[in-house]
Amino acid sequence: MVHWSAEEKQLITNIWSKVNVADCGAEALARLLIVYPWTQRFFSSFGNLSSPTAINGNPLVRAHGKKVLTSFGDAVKNLDNIKKCFAQLSKLHCDKLHVDPENFRLLGDILIIVLASHFGKDFTPACQSAWEKMVRVVAHALAHEYH
Amino acid sequence: MVLSANDKSNVKAVFGKIGGQAGDLGGEALERLFITYPQTKTYFPHFDLSHGSAQIKGHGKKVAEALVEAANHIDDIAGALSKLSDLHAQKLRVDPVNFKLLGHCFLVVVAVHFPSLLTPEVHASLDKFVCAVGTVLTAKYR
Numbered sequence: 001m002v003h004w005s006a007e008e009k010q011l012i013t014n015i016w017s018k019v020n021v022a023d024c025g026a027e028a029l030a031r032l033l034i035v036y037p038w039t040q041r042f043f044s045s046f047g048n049l050s051s052p053t054a055i056n057g058n059p060l061v062r063a064h065g066k067k068v069l070t071s072f073g074d075a076v077k078n079l080d081n082i083k084k085c086f087a088q089l090s091k092l093h094c095d096k097l098h099v100d101p102e103n104f105r106l107l108g109d110i111l112i113i114v115l116a117s118h119f120g121k122d123f124t125p126a127c128q129s130a131w132e133k134m135v136r137v138v139a140h141a142l143a144h145e146y147h
Numbered sequence: 148m149v150l151s152a153n154d155k156s157n158v159k160a161v162f163g164k165i166g167g168q169a170g171d172l173g174g175e176a177l178e179r180l181f182i183t184y185p186q187t188k189t190y191f192p193h194f195d196l197s198h199g200s201a202q203i204k205g206h207g208k209k210v211a212e213a214l215v216e217a218a219n220h221i222d223d224i225a226g227a228l229s230k231l232s233d234l235h236a237q238k239l240r241v242d243p244v245n246f247k248l249l250g251h252c253f254l255v256v257v258a259v260h261f262p263s264l265l266t267p268e269v270h271a272s273l274d275k276f277v278c279a280v281g282t283v284l285t286a287k288y289r
Contacts, residue, residue, distance in 0.1 A: 037289050038240035098189040102242040146186050 002137050004079050011130040015115060015123070016076045024114055025069030026062040030055050031110045032103075039103055068107070075138050082141045090145035101143035108135025148279055150272070155221045157272035161257065162218040164264055169215050172260065174207025176252040184248050190241055214253070217280050225283050236287035243288065246281030253277055 004012075033040050034052045046061060048054040055061055071089065078085040093099045112131055116123045123131075150158070165172060181188050181196055181203075194202045213231055220227035235241060254273060258265050265273070 035289075038236075038242065041240040094186075094189070098192045100189050100242050100245070101186045102244045106242075143186065 001080065002082065002133075004133075007126070008130040008133065009079060011127045012076060012079070012134055015119065015127060015131065016073065018119075019069075019115075021069045021073060022062075022066040024111075024118070025065035025067070025072075027065070028107065028111050028114050029065030029068060030058075030061050031114065032107050033061065035110065036106050039106065042097070042099060042103075069111075072111075072138065075134070075141070082137055083144050086138070086141040087145055090142050093142055094146045101139065101146060104139035104142045105136075108139050111135055148275055148282065150221065150275055150279060153268070154272035154275055157269045158218050158221060158276045161261070161264055161269060161273055162215055164261060165257070168260070169211040170204075170208035172207075172253070172256045173209070173211030173214070174204040175259075176249065176256045177203050177207045177210065179252045179255060180249050183252065184245075187245055187248060190239075190245070210249070214277075214280065217283075218276070221276075224279055225286065228280065228283050232284050232287050235284045240288070243281070243285040246284060247278075250274070250277030250281055 030052075033043065033049060033055050040049050043049065043061075043064075046058060046064075048058060049061075074085055075082045093101075112128065112135060115131060116128065119127075162169065178198065181191075188196055191206075194200070194206070196203065213228060216227050217224045225232070254265075254270070254277065257273065258270075
């Protein structure tokens with residue numbers, strides 16, 4: 001089980017409380033598809049992903065980004081039990097979606113950058129450190145049921 | 148990364164000794180990849196991945212043939228693997244991290260079957276070589 005200090009928990013939940021999940025999720029997913037274009041391989045049904053403009057304006061990307069980050073919020077609410085919280089999702093990503101877990105790490109990196117760009121100086125080094133740990137733990141939990 | 152003249156001759160020597168067994172080594176490397184790093188199986192949902200599977204053997208042979216081709220054109224790996232590079236960028240889009248994993252498994256297989264070949268110097272050259280191949284295959288990703 002992951003150990004979170006009281007300070008880490010505070011830094012994570014404090015930032016999260018100020019996040020607009022729909023906007024942040026849309027931006028994170030769009031950036032993932034733009035910065036690491038090979039990740040588009042999972043989204044052939046999403047229509048036009050031919051340019052950053054197309055990706056940013058794509059309603060399916062927006063909607064899915066919101067979905068993904070909403071799930072992330074479940075982890076924030078269950079910091080002491082993230083593996084259990086994501087067990088089903090992990091199985092889904094392995095058995096049905098066939099997503100290479102490396103993509104969870106890539107999305108985690110992107111999310112950090114999105115948070116940094118939104119919160120500026122408030123995204124202090126301590127804050128970043130707590131969030132780097134958070135995205136690592138989430139990626140690990142999502143990969144945990146892979147076989 | 149640049150392959151020195153020594154690296155190139157080391158790599159050519161290895162593939163010369165491996166000869167016709169390259170296909171089998173490729174298959175074994177793939178099998179080891181799937182067992183050691185199960186997340187790599189996500190790229191082959193359409194394959195039978197059980198031990199001894201004809202599909203693993205077949206695909207391993209393809210992978211080995213590409214490595215042999217690269218070794219045979221070691222002065223221009225990018226040219227030799229240009230079409231494969233296109234394929235990986237446009238269609239397959241295997242995450243770059245996986246090339247390191249497969250490269251590692253290939254080295255393991257060479258070590259298993261040709262331990263005397265894999266001196267530290269040759270090991271270094273071969274590692275650089277598989278790294279270079281991975282770089283070429285992901286070069287057009289973005």
